[in-house]
Amino acid sequence: MTETKTPSAGPADPSRRSAIATLAGAAAATSLPLWARYTHAQTAAPIRIGFQMHATGIGSAYGRWYDRTTQAAARLINEAGGINGRPVEIITEDDGTDPKRGAEVVEKFATQHNCDVGYGTLFSHVVMGSAPRAGELQLPYFVVSEGHHVASGKLNRWTVQPGITDVKSQVMAMAPFVAETLGKKVTMIFPDYAFGHDHRDFFTEAMAANGGEVIAKLAIPPTETSFTKYFPKIPRETEVIYHVMVGPAVLTFVKEMGEFFGPSRPAIFGFIDSLEAVDLASPGLEFLEGTYFWEGMARYAQPDQTEFDRHYRAAIGIDQNGASTRDPKDVSTYAHMFGCWETLYVIKAGMEAAGYAGPADRQKLIEAVEAMTEWPLSNEHPQGAKLFNGKTHQVFGPQYISKLEGGRLNVVQTTPIEAGFYPDEVDYTTRSF
Amino acid sequence: MTARVLALHGGLIAVLLALHFLLPAYHHGNLARVMVLACYAIGYNVLFGYTGLLSLGHAMFFAAGMYGMGLPLHFLGIGAELAFLAGLLSAAALALVVGLLALRTAGVAFMIVTLMFSEAVYLTILLAGKWTRGDEGVVLERAERVFFGLDLSDPDIRYLAALALFALCLFLTLWLVRQPAGRVLIAIRENDERARLLGYDIFRHKLAAVVISGTISGAAGAAYGLLFGYVGATFAEVQYSIFPLLWVLLGGAGTIIGPFFGVLFMFYLIDLSSGITSAYMLIAGIALVLLTLFAPQGLAGELRRRRMRWLP
Amino acid sequence: MDFGPYLMLASLEGAVTAAVLALMAAGLSLVFGVMRVVNVAHGEFYMLGAVLAWVVASMAGGGAAGFVLALAVAPLVVGAVAAAADVTVLKHLDYDPERTIVATIGLLYILQQLTLMGYGPEARPVEPPFNARIALPWVEWGQGGPQLYWPWGLSITSYKLFVIGAAAAVLAGLWALMTHTRIGLMMRATQLDGEMAQAFGIPVERVYALVFGLGAALAALAGVLIVPIQQAHYLMGGDALLLSFIVVIIGGLGSLAGTVIAAILIGMSDGIISVFFSPTLAKIIATLLVAFVLVFRPEGLMGKRAR
Incomplete structure (x- = not known):
């Protein structure tokens, strides 16, 4: 692509506009002034x-x-x-x-x-x-x-x-915490499409770099609504379960995971994507008490809340728990x-x-x-x-790692920006417009 | 009779060509898309409207064309011309296999079998995520989308390419249904038992219809990917099997011109009502219900019933 | 997990899926069998049942009472909505199969959009009336003969068992209704030959409205039962429709027994196949299995060979 076109603002692009002029003068007369008026305004x-x-x-x-x-x-x-x-x-x-x-x-x-x-x-x-x-x-x-x-x-x-x-950066920032604090042997559960595959590939790589290991990868087909039948595929020696699910069935997923493990569960680390817009007080989620989440931004106002977070919440109308000020059951997608x-x-x-x-x-x-x-x-x-x-x-x-305690998420670690760096894979500035 | 049929269909192509010079950019782009999707609907109509076989899995042919074109183009760099051909062949091969199996059934069982094969194709695309990138899909660069020296990302060329494909599909099916073989298909639709007694090999005619229908649908899929630069698993999902059924029923099943108007109507129904209200699906839903109540044969079907009995 | 316990767990999960599927498919089968139309909006009735369960349960302040109330109210409301749709729209289409497909797609859009506007895009849970986790034992042949032990992860909840039981009871009731009552007789007569039934003085139009309402109510009931396990979401009807549609065809048109058998077969195979393969591959195999059953037995499992 060597040719650089001027962006066309008008209703017809230049080459066809000239065609209009020669071929259909009458139609052009009605359409061009409109277009012209618009750019001048x-x-x-x-x-x-x-x-x-x-x-x-x-x-x-x-x-x-x-x-x-x-x-x-x-x-x-x-x-x-x-x-x-x-x-x-x-x-x-x-x-x-x-x-x-x-x-x-x-x-x-x-x-x-x-x-x-x-x-x-x-x-x-x-x-x-x-x-x-x-x-x-x-x-x-x-x-x-x-x-x-x-x-x-x-x-x-x-x-x-x-x-x-981006996912790659988020995942890389999480791996040190998982490997050092939760355990070295990880089983990943993720949706079987590109978003999940990115998690799988980047996290597997990042865990290896941090001395950990992903021992099993469970890709769940989208549109699946029941999950218990997949959980036995989780190896017994799993120390950490890493979950990132999206879509309306995520609550079922978490609930069934709780029912599957009962009282003896491994450590659990999840991306809050699994529970965005979901009230953490929902029935069935008690099981997640004490587990860890990645958050893009802390849903629950923290003790060290910045004035900027306060300003942001007030402008949108979000309370201290990340829900709408008009309806505490209407939970936001705060992390995104x-x-x-x-x-x-x-x-x-x-x-x-x-x-x-x-x-x-x-x-x-x-x-x-x-x-x-x-x-x-x-x-x-x-x-x-x-x-x-x-x-x-x-x-x-930065990224935030939160622990679910007493039905609310408390930030336990904020990762520095550098933790998410990786070598450039592209230089768009060398591409043409 | 042939003259006015030719005049009507040639007239539509001429009008679309004229619109190329007249339409503002937005509607110009829309119409290009509508024409490609109309090819998909035309392909569907060969099987549904003319042969009487209701498939719920045509998205697999559309997707076979799209991926059969897109993957070799993107990963093997075989060029858009060969890739388009590969798309056609993929769709034709898939249609042949599906036809051989699914045509053992009829009626509702045929619907389910095609639905299931299509679902399997969709899941296979996800399973092959290493190459297809699953739902996210593959973006085709502009440089890849050069067809015999023509840059298909250019709006003018895109429109004319879509028009050419549409004209080809339109006249191909028009020719087909006027052939003896095409008339056998209609006879099968009306009464396959009688057609069989008259000595026609029903299975082979139906199989041919599946392959032709699947190939045209695949051509639409391949063209869609080339013209709009994106190949994604969404196009293999079940709603993309329902859409052509809806378009054809709205436009008029068993008419050559109907599928185009079905697509056009549905597109602008969504587009215009979404400008009025965020609850545009409500408007679309009500419109569909009203249309079935008051235009049971679809748009072109009503035209044929009331005015133009000669409409093919 | 060992192979034996895993298989048992997958079978139990399959049974829950089968129970809900059977209920929903029975509704579709009834409509399909009697009226000879495909109701594309059937999944939306299922969705409405789930959504109404949430509405009723939260208005009643949650708890077991709310759920029981929802169990009674939601099917009635949804059945009435469906009967109204039948009288105002489908009747005027003369139950033409193709036009009904378009009209019910329209209905699907309308119901989805209204739910989105009134209820919102979130997935919301309803608390089950009871939900104890029941760990299950497994037998192992050790040195001193068979021994019981409790394998890791092998369990089910009391609510899931209840769903299986409730579905079985409702289906038995439906069977009794069809075979032992006057209204069931009318439905069966209409199914065999609508015109003949009319000639014998059966109010076919009213039977149609009733059947359409009853079919929708069954879907809604399935929706209420599933919502403590899954959640109510405005798009949940799509996949449920497809699955129950498949079940009806595999079972054989108009055969209630066939529908139930097919639901069990599909629910269970979905669970059991997932034991052996990676999840997505398991789905592909289960899907192709359905296709090949029909390829080699086009009339369905319990259907009569046509022509």
Whole structure:
């Protein structure tokens, strides 16, 4: 690809627009002025951020909280004067947690809604399905997915993950704790798809590096609803069970694991993904008392709660237990949704650094974000200080390890940012736009 | 009679070609997608609408085309042209095997057998996660998607490529159902016992229908992957087997032109209603119920019943 | 875990799956057998049962009373909803098989979306009325003859045993209803020949509405029973529908006994095959097994050979 196209903001791209002029003059007369009027109005118009939301489908529990976080952050940004003096407008489209619809939504952002950027995708298959279209349409695409897809080099120059760390980094940061504190012989239980395979591969590697060993790997097919029949495959000598499950059946999974082991269980370490948006006081979860979790951000307010966390909770309307202030049973996806908040602030910082004025500056926006390196712990980055790698388009940050005690999660260790570093696998800055 | 049939279908292609120059970018992109999916629906219709066999597993053919194209392209670098051919062959081979087994059954048992084979294909894609990356899928780079020198990621070329494939599938099936063999298929749909008594080899005709239907569906899958740059396991899931049934029933089963309108209708039903309310599935659901109440033959089927009895 | 105890555990788990599946599939089989239509929304009735169980149980303040109340209320409400759908929509389609598929897909969208709006996207649990973990013994031939011991992990819960029992009782009741009552006779007559039944003065339309409601109520009951084991979620109906659909066809159309046998076969094989293979491979094998049963016995296990 040597040709660099100018991003098309109008309803028709340039080559066809010239065809319109010659072939169908009358139709062009009605469509061109509209288009022209739109670009001229850009300077006063709001910054339009297309929010690709998992409102329906398997990701909808996350989608709801991603939406609440996004709206809260956008409101605060607007109250503080917007971006470059322009208000922010969030354009929400449901992608049904489906890669095909996801790609269509990205097209809609770029060509119908005239969004400045696309943003907010979580599930990695939706990211993978949508990112090629974002790249072709030259739409900056800010994902909040924790997948390793961005940093692995599979995507493109237009796709960035500046708000949440990726699986590889998370897993590497956890391995020393598991090996030193819980045990050396680990059995992993994970969903049999890409997200689970990333956990499997990266954690196995990281455990070996820390003197531990993964002795069994149980890949559970998605859509499975009963799990007891798989547990006997856990070797008897297992010292630690590592679980990361997603989807509506996770509660069943944990419950049945408890019923299987009864009073004599090994140490258990899980990713909170297994229980995001789930009330830890739910019946059946007593079994997890005393087990450990990775958390992206501490759901329960800790004794050393920062003012930034307080500010963040208040803005979205979340209580000290990570649930909605209006309904204590409505538990948030606290360990992930901070990524939306921080990503919006990165978009803001990027647009300000690039002097972003309209879709013609999209390339400058990406270059400005690539040039960024660190963000301190602040109201904009309440989860923790961050280091951004412009080459891999991936952010790095601290991770939290919590213990479930008395029905709440208490942070027992915060891993440093460096614990999640790994050698670059791609340099997007050398790729063309 | 042939003249007006040709005029109608040629007219549709001409209109779609004209729309290439007229449509704003968003709808231009949508229509490209609709045309590819319409090929899938056309493939489905060969089996369902013309032969009377209801499959609940066509996603496996779509996926066979998609992965049969995508994996060799991505891992062996065989080029888009050969990869597309590989996609077609994968779908055809799968259809042949499935047809040989599934055609021992009929009716609801045929539905379940195809459903089960399709589920097995889906799970196999997950099982082969080392190459397929399971649900996450594989992104095809722009550089890989060059077809006889044409960059398929370019919106104009994509639209025209989709149109070419659509026209090909449309006229191929139009030709097919007017052949003696095609008429035998319709006879099987209407009364397979009678067709058998007339001396036709029903099994071979049905098998041919499965293979043709599967290959066209596979072509749509391969084209979808090439044009939109993504190959993923979602396309092998059961809802992608239900969609073509829904499209064909909405558009008019057993009509050549119906599947296209079914896809178009369904696409814009979701797209437009999601602009009005977040509860767009509710609108879609109500629309489906109303449509079955008031247009039982599907859109093109109603047209044939009321106005154009000659519609093929 | 040793092979013997593992097999027993997998069989027990398979039996729980089979029980719920049999209940749900019996409902589908009834509708399919009598009305000759595929109700794609059947899974959503199952989902509604589970969701209503959560609603009723949490309104009643949880505990065993809430669950018992849900057991009574949810099937009734869902049955009424289904009967209403039959009278307002399906009747006007003349029960045309293809149009019914589209209409019930529409119904599926409507029910899912309404549940999403009213109940939300979370998976919510209902507390089982009782749930003691029962460790199970296993026999081993040692030096002094057979010995009992308690293998690691071999256990079941009292609630799971209850589900198996409850499903068996309901199915027995259904069988009695079909064979020993007037209304059952009417249903069977309608199943054999709708027109003839009408000629003999059976109110076929009302029988249809009743059957559709009853089928949905059975699905809802299965939903209530499963929700303390799994959780209520607005997308839970999809896979349940597919499985029960498979069970009905494997069992043989319109045969209640066949449906139950098929449910046991599929539930158990799902459990037992998982002993021998890695989980996803086990699923593939179980899936292909179903396909090949039908390839070589297209009329199902208990079905009569057509034509």
